[in-house]
Amino acid sequence: MGLSAPSEGVGSSAPMQVGGSAPLIETDGLSIGYRSRAGVMMAVQRASVVVRPGESVALVGESGSGKSTFARAMLGLLPEKTGRIEAGRILIEGRDVTRYTTAQWETLRGHPIAMVFQDPLSFLNPVMRIGKQIAESVRRHDPSVRRVEPRVGELLERVRLPAACARAFPHELSGGMRQRVLLAIALGCRPRLLIADEPTTALDVTTQAEILSLLRDLRHELGDMAMLLISHDLGVVWHECERIYVMFRSCVVEEGVTREVLARPAHPYTAALVEAAQAARNAQGQFTTIEGEFSTAQD
Known part of the structure; x- marks a missing residue:
């Protein structure tokens, strides 16, 4: 994937105006x-x-x-x-x-803070239906919700999954669908x-x-x-x-x-x-690789 600038308004994420707002998370010499x-x-x-x-x-x-x-x-x-x-x-x-x-x-x-991991199949319960896993997240982190089922349906819709996925087990979904399920679980917590x-x-x-x-x-x-x-x-x-x-x-x-x-x-x-x-090949037909060692200090 190249580093060329995208066309205006297409495939780009417009910067948010955060100004001098207080940090949500900050590490100091960690x-x-x-x-x-x-x-x-x-x-x-x-x-x-x-x-x-x-x-x-x-x-x-x-x-x-x-x-x-x-x-x-x-x-x-x-x-x-x-x-x-x-x-x-x-x-x-x-x-x-x-x-x-x-x-x-x-x-x-x-x-x-919520996190979406890179291997959803490892982080989803293989013997629990998707709807129950999302509902568990909602019950634990959003006590203001009285009826969980409508909220589960809302989250599935938000991550562009059909309502029928609530009855599925993780192994019945594709990798992309499982990643969307993790997103739905994370959003059920209303993270900042x-x-x-x-x-x-x-x-x-x-x-x-x-x-x-x-x-x-x-x-x-x-x-x-x-x-x-x-x-x-x-x-x-x-x-x-x-x-x-x-x-x-x-x-x-x-x-x-x-x-x-x-x-x-x-x-x-x-x-x-x-x-x-850049994924460009050199004169020998090989891709560019990173060779040797670099100092971790700023040069």
Whole structure:
């Protein structure tokens, strides 16, 4: 997918006017490590990221750069025995939640923050019908709803699924439909921030476009819902996100307005990512690859 600018009003996500609004979520020098007998492996180092209401923000980098670990930390989902915040803070709506207990984190999951994972079949209950799984989310996170069934139907319609899907089991749906179910479950929590972790991975090109269009429409319909998009697809990020953070070897090495960063990258790793994303073959007929090591410090 190329990085050319889209036609006006077609396939683009118009930036939300957030101005100087207070951050919805903010990390301050966040460092996360995984502990083992061999010692501590740092998965995220000194990451400072801000997402404000209504923004669409991207977190990009190659596999193993720390993107998903960072996202899981925003919901207190690090492995209990091995994952640990070594330094820094996580602030959600101004509250320092860094040392929250499991019970305290459960009050934040779903609302104000919900997450859509990249492999929906692994996160849906295989022996529970889709409608019941969506209803469970509504009952837990939206006590204002007295009759759950109409709300389930509304959510299915919002993610463009037929009402009959409520009676289906996860294995009876396609990958794209299962991804929409996860979106319906997340929206049932009325989140202020939706974290989408590689939401189009393993989907065909047509289904990818449908999911991205749905995410774009949902943001506009819901007004101030922010999105943190975890991705390695710079073409998707170019079209969908106003701001970008680039991760390399567990560190955020560059940040800024998406199109400015991708058009004029300041860090050599970002420049290499952009070049590799062009999908152009060299004189030998080979695709561009990223070779060697880059410093995590800004050059």
